[in-house]
Amino acid sequence: MKKLLNDPENAVADSLAGFALAHADLVQVHHDPTYVTRVGGATTGKVGLVSGGGSGHEPLHCGFVGDGMLDAAVPGAVFTSPTPDGIVPALHAADGGAGVLAIVKNYTGDVLNFDLAVEIAEAEGARISTVVVNDDVAVENSTHTAGRRGVAGTLCVEKIAGAAAMQGRGLEDVTRIARRVVENVRSMGVAVTACTVPHVGKPSFDLPPDELEIGIGIHGEPGRRRVPVAPADEVAQMLLDPVADDLELSRGERVLLFVNGMGGTPSSELYVVYGRARRLLEQRGVTVARSLVGSYVTSLEMQGASVTALRLDDELEALWDAPVHTAALRW
Amino acid sequence: MTLDADWAERWIRRTADAVVDRRDELTELDREIGDGDHGENLVRGFRAVVAKLDARRAEAEEPGASPRLVGDVLKLTATTLMSTVGGASGPLYGTAFLRAAKVTGHPEIDTRTIVAMLESALDGITARGKAEPGEKTMVDAWTPAVDAAERAAGEGDEADALRAAAAAADAGSTATIPLVATKGRASYLGERSAGHEDPGARSTALLLAAAVEALGEENA
Numbered sequence: 168m169k170k171l172l173n174d175p176e177n178a179v180a181d182s183l184a185g186f187a188l189a190h191a192d193l194v195q196v197h198h199d200p201t202y203v204t205r206v207g208g209a210t211t212g213k214v215g216l217v218s219g220g221g222s223g224h225e226p227l228h229c230g231f232v233g234d235g236m237l238d239a240a241v242p243g244a245v246f247t248s249p250t251p252d253g254i255v256p257a258l259h260a261a262d263g264g265a266g267v268l269a270i271v272k273n274y275t276g277d278v279l280n281f282d283l284a285v286e287i288a289e290a291e292g293a294r295i296s297t298v299v300v301n302d303d304v305a306v307e308n309s310t311h312t313a314g315r316r317g318v319a320g321t322l323c324v325e326k327i328a329g330a331a332a333m334q335g336r337g338l339e340d341v342t343r344i345a346r347r348v349v350e351n352v353r354s355m356g357v358a359v360t361a362c363t364v365p366h367v368g369k370p371s372f373d374l375p376p377d378e379l380e381i382g383i384g385i386h387g388e389p390g391r392r393r394v395p396v397a398p399a400d401e402v403a404q405m406l407l408d409p410v411a412d413d414l415e416l417s418r419g420e421r422v423l424l425f426v427n428g429m430g431g432t433p434s435s436e437l438y439v440v441y442g443r444a445r446r447l448l449e450q451r452g453v454t455v456a457r458s459l460v461g462s463y464v465t466s467l468e469m470q471g472a473s474v475t476a477l478r479l480d481d482e483l484e485a486l487w488d489a490p491v492h493t494a495a496l497r498w
Numbered sequence: 499m500t501l502d503a504d505w506a507e508r509w510i511r512r513t514a515d516a517v518v519d520r521r522d523e524l525t526e527l528d529r530e531i532g533d534g535d536h537g538e539n540l541v542r543g544f545r546a547v548v549a550k551l552d553a554r555r556a557e558a559e560e561p562g563a564s565p566r567l568v569g570d571v572l573k574l575t576a577t578t579l580m581s582t583v584g585g586a587s588g589p590l591y592g593t594a595f596l597r598a599a600k601v602t603g604h605p606e607i608d609t610r611t612i613v614a615m616l617e618s619a620l621d622g623i624t625a626r627g628k629a630e631p632g633e634k635t636m637v638d639a640w641t642p643a644v645d646a647a648e649r650a651a652g653e654g655d656e657a658d659a660l661r662a663a664a665a666a667a668d669a670g671s672t673a674t675i676p677l678v679a680t681k682g683r684a685s686y687l688g689e690r691s692a693g694h695e696d697p698g699a700r701s702t703a704l705l706l707a708a709a710v711e712a713l714g715e716e717n718a
Contacts, residue, residue, distance in 0.1 A: 200581075243584055247535055250588055252581035275682050279589035279626060283580060311678075312685035367534070384686070386533060 168368045170468075175365035179222045179242060186229060190494045193233045197260075200253035203229045204239045204260045214332040214341045215239070215261030218270040218325060219254060220277050221246040223364070224385055227321065227464045230495030236329035237270075237493075238263075245364050245467070246386045248276035254284030258293055266294040266338030268345060270324055272317025273301040274384075296338055298345040300324050302354045302475065304413045305382030305391045316384045319427040319464040319475045320352035323487075326496065330489035344486065348477065353413050355406045356473030358383045358390070360431065362466045381405055385429075385466050399436065403443035406474040411451060414478055418452030422476045423487060428462030429471035437461065437472055444474050457487055463495065501656050502606045503566035505712055507551055510575050512708035514544035520704060527697035531684035535585060536697040543583035543591075547575050565605045572599035572615075586682060587698060590623050590636065591705075597622035609656040616644045616663055627681065634679035634691060636698035642666040643706055657713050664706040671699035 172178050183203070187196035196203050202219075209215055218228040219241030228240035238261035243249035261267050267288075271281045278299060285295050302320030306312055328345040336344075358380040361370035374380055374393075379402065382391025394405070416422065426441040428434065441460050448455055456479055464473070477483070491497055517524065517540040525537035554574065558566060572595045580592030597618040602611060620640040629635040646666035647659040654662075672695065679691040682698075 246533060247539070247584045248586075250581050250584050275627075276585040276588075279586050280584065282626065283589045283592070306686060311680045311688070313681055313683070316686075371533075 168363050168365075170363070170365060172365055175368070178365040179244060182222075182225075183229070183242065186494070193492070193494055194229070197256070200250070200256065202239055202241045202249075202253045202257040202260070203232050204257065205232055205234075205237075209238060209261055209263035211263045212265050213263045213335065214265045214338050215258075215263055215267040216270065216325065216329050216332055216341075217241070217254075217257050217261045217267055218321070219243070219249045219257065219281070220272050220274070221248055221386070223362075223467045224465050226495030228325070230463075231322070231325050231329075231493045233491070233493030233497075235333050235489060235491035235493070236325050236496065245366065248274065248280045250280055251284035251287055254281060255288050255291075258284060258288040258295060259291070262293050266296070268328060268332070268338065268341050269295055269297045270321065270328065270345065271297060271299050272321055273299050273314055274316060274386075275313050277317075294338065296342040298324065298328075298342060298349060300349055302349070302352045303384065304353045304355050304409045305384075307391070318356060318385050319354045319425060319473045320349070320477070322427075322459075322463050322496075323352050323423065323425065323475065323477045324348045326491060327483055327486045329491065330486040333489065344482070348483065351414070351478040351483070352475060353410045354427075354473050354475040355381075355410050356383045356385070356390070356427075356429065357381050357402055357406060357471050358429065358466075359470035362430065362469035364467070383466075383471065385464060399439040400443040403440045403474065404447060406440070406472075407444040407447050407476075410474055410476050411448065411453070414476060416448070416451060416453050416476070416478065419454075421454040421456040421479050421484075422448065423457040423459065423479055424448065424455045425459040425475040425477070427464050427473045427475060429469040429473070430462055430465035431468040431470040432462070432472055434461060440472050440474065448476070456484060500606045501568065501608075501612065503568050503571050506568045506571035506602075507555075508712035509709045510544070510547055510551065510571060512711050513705050514548045516704045516708050517541050517544050517701065524697050524701055527695055527700055530694045531679065531687055531691045532697060533585075533683055536587060536701065539583045539585050539587055540701055543579045543588065546582040547578045550574055550578050567603050567605055568607050569599040569601075569603040572596075572602060586627070587701070590627050590698070593622040593626040594619035594640075607656070609651045609654070609659055612656045612659045613644075613647050613651045616640075616647050620644050629681040632677065633681040634674050634677040634684060634696045634699075635681050636696070636702045638674045638677070638696065639667040639670040639699040639702035639706075642670040643702070657710075660706070660710050660713065664703070664710045667699075667703040667706045671695060671703040674699045
């Protein structure tokens with residue numbers, strides 16, 4: 168294993184220390200337990216937004232703490248969900264008196280730890296609603312599994328719900344909007360290589376040099392199927408078609424198209440995927456009204472990408488366009 | 499034989515030893531069908547519990563300390579596991595111990611309470627994890643354990659109930675091997691999850707075996 172780390176056991180702490188220094192104007196990192204808040208804490212009268220999950224997906228979630236997105240984020244160990252002792256103080260820190268929305272990716276560990284933390288924080292007087300993101304269409308049989316996983320679509324939920332909260336909307340309204348994003352966003356990913364968890368030291372799965380893993384989650388876990396290496400246009404179609412089919416996109420609709428890198432793929436390749444995915448949507452008569460291309464929801468240094476489509480309406484489009492100022496996303 | 503707070507403490511300490519001894523086995527089971535951190539997570543959690551028990555023991559030995567309750571030990575175990583383990587097993591075992599603590603708030607517990615303790619633990623796990631028997635999870639070890647404890651309690655004492663529970667959990671864990679997982683991380687493997695033992699069911703069997711071993715150490 169060759170990585171820019173000191174002691175691999177301290178990978179998360181060392182990274183957060185640098186993150187805190189680099190973005191001291193935006194975030195404050197708390198230790199023992201670990202969680203990240205906006206500088207200045209909760210905004211009085213604004214619904215607070217909190218998310219969290221295993222580390223290794225940066226800039227998700229800590230990079231999205233700031234104006235117009237999250238009020239707090241809770242990073243766990245690499246690929247391991249955080250525990251309630253970090254989540255509970257984050258929920259309280261985000262509470263400006265108007266309630267808190269917890270945004271949780273649908274992974275069993277994340278869901279259980281957030282459930283427990285919400286129960287504890289509510290017993291301590293907080294008002295909280297939870298939205299579980301499950302945008303991954305690779306999981307076909309969701310009645311016989313733990314359900315579709317929460318992947319890159321989480322960014323869309325955090326951005327749009329964050330904008331709604333900034334407008335001063337109430338907890339019920341912010342929750343409703345977050346749920347509408349979840350209902351209208353789908354993703355599918357591909358791994359070109361595996362990734363290596365620092366404290367494990369070897370790749371999380373074996374992927375032969377001439378094969379791709381289609382339908383991965385964001386922890387290097389296996390996906391839907393393995394296919395021989397193919398040109399990017401073909402791979403883009405393998406990702407876009409199931410997304411568009413599952414959303415049942417019809418002619419005349421408009422979407423946000425988000426091509427996300429898994430950490431080790433250059434943006435030049437992401438734009439190759441984007442170009443093909445966009446043409447495929449246009450062939451379906453769907454308008455790509457908004458776009459995002461970059462590595463935002465990653466699996467350490469994994470090479471690969473995911474394609475996300477979000478069905479837009481006037482309200483969601485306006486909320487997407489609203490100003491955002493975080494370490495990783497700003498306009 | 500009395501099942502008191504000392505027994506509960508021996509149980510938890512034996513469990514900590516067991517997960518350290520079997521860490522590699524649990525990790526390997528989890529690597530096959532999960533994400534390979536079950537052994538490491540439980541070792542981290544139970545080591546933290548033992549450290550807290552050590553600290554509390556020093557306090558309890560001070561003159562004038564009130565007698566300890568079984569539920570106190572289990573509650574300390576619950577809250578520590580919840581805050582240190584992470585993943586799915588932290589909240590599941592944490593909730594199990596929290597529910598178990600609620601029915602064991604006595605200096606000593608009898609056979610009926612042992613059964614109630616195991617039932618409450620299982621109820622907590624199913625309430626939190628929403629799994630049912632046959633889905634290849636720790637519920638497949640806990641469910642036969644509770645059934646066996648109930649049957650044994652009809653004729654025997656608390657030791658019989660615990661022994662029956664431990665034996666049934668062990669058999670229940672082995673019986674997860676051919677199952678196809680429909681809950682938890684392993685469920686994403688579908689048919690590929692068959693042929694592997696569920697790591698959470700195996701750690702449950704270790705936990706209940708430790709409860710039996712703790713009986714025999716009364717005078718240790």
